[in-house]
Amino acid sequence: MVEIIISVFLVFMVIGALIALETTDLLSSVISIGAVGFALSICFLLVGAPDIAITQMVVEVLSLVILIRATIRHDLTTIDGDRDFFGLMATLALIFALLLLGLPAFLSLPPFGTPAMSQMMESPARHYLSGGLRETGAANIVASVILDYRAYDTLGEATVLFTSILGALAILRVYSRKKKS
Amino acid sequence: MIYAMCFILFLIGLYGATCKKNIVKIILGLVVMEYAVNLFLVLQGWRKNGQAPILDGRTNLEEFAARAVDPVPQALVLTSIVIGLGILSLMVAIAIRLYERYGTFDVTEMKRLKG
Structure with a gap:
């Protein structure tokens, strides 16, 4: 169930990142990045990381303020076009090759839902979880x-x-x- | 499946950082790459039907250690997010200075290396 919800949010984040990179108005691209960051915060909340969700929310607001400061007072905010055509095609081909070469690496990872600490008996994460309260006093x-x-x-x-x-x-x-x- | 989508998000950020002319778009591409890596590392620690690694008064320690998600990636990503904010502020400061010197955000126009 969590996997499906995170997949939906990841599709949303991919679309938001594409809009942010492809739109010509800089202010709307900065706001799209803000939407991506808040979706990321919800994803953190879903996988049991409330501390990171709160930190991501605060950092997102601060970085939006910084980025809007960079863009809003400059009148020349729209620059059309990419680099020259041959370089763009070469870069896109390299990125696609990286995608094809990188995808098999994810098959060698343990599947989603089984962390590495569940396969190693002596992992430090187990030690932290079982002895953290006794040794440090932090809940x-x-x-x-x-x-x-x-x-x-x-x-x-x-x-x-x-x-x-x-x-x-x-x-x-x-x-x-x-x-x- | 989810890991592959994180990788696609990372590649979109890489495309923005390498192919765009506007320096703010390049910064946004780097931010997207950082998001993808942070999400991938936190997803590594997820356990099926897991709970957040926070104790309350009633939890049994043995059961807690068997059910909680991995706290180590979360701690490292927490560090990484805060460092990302510092990097972003430094990049935006450089971009503002470049705009004042050249009058544009276009990186192909920034050719004078001499100060």
């Missing part, structure tokens, strides 16, 4: 993984986020440019 196992078992990952994430925001501010600041001229 939410995802929170115990990101804040206790793998806290160094979260430290690195905070570092990357800080660095990227610092880079964006350094690119967008205006006062040092005035001094030069």
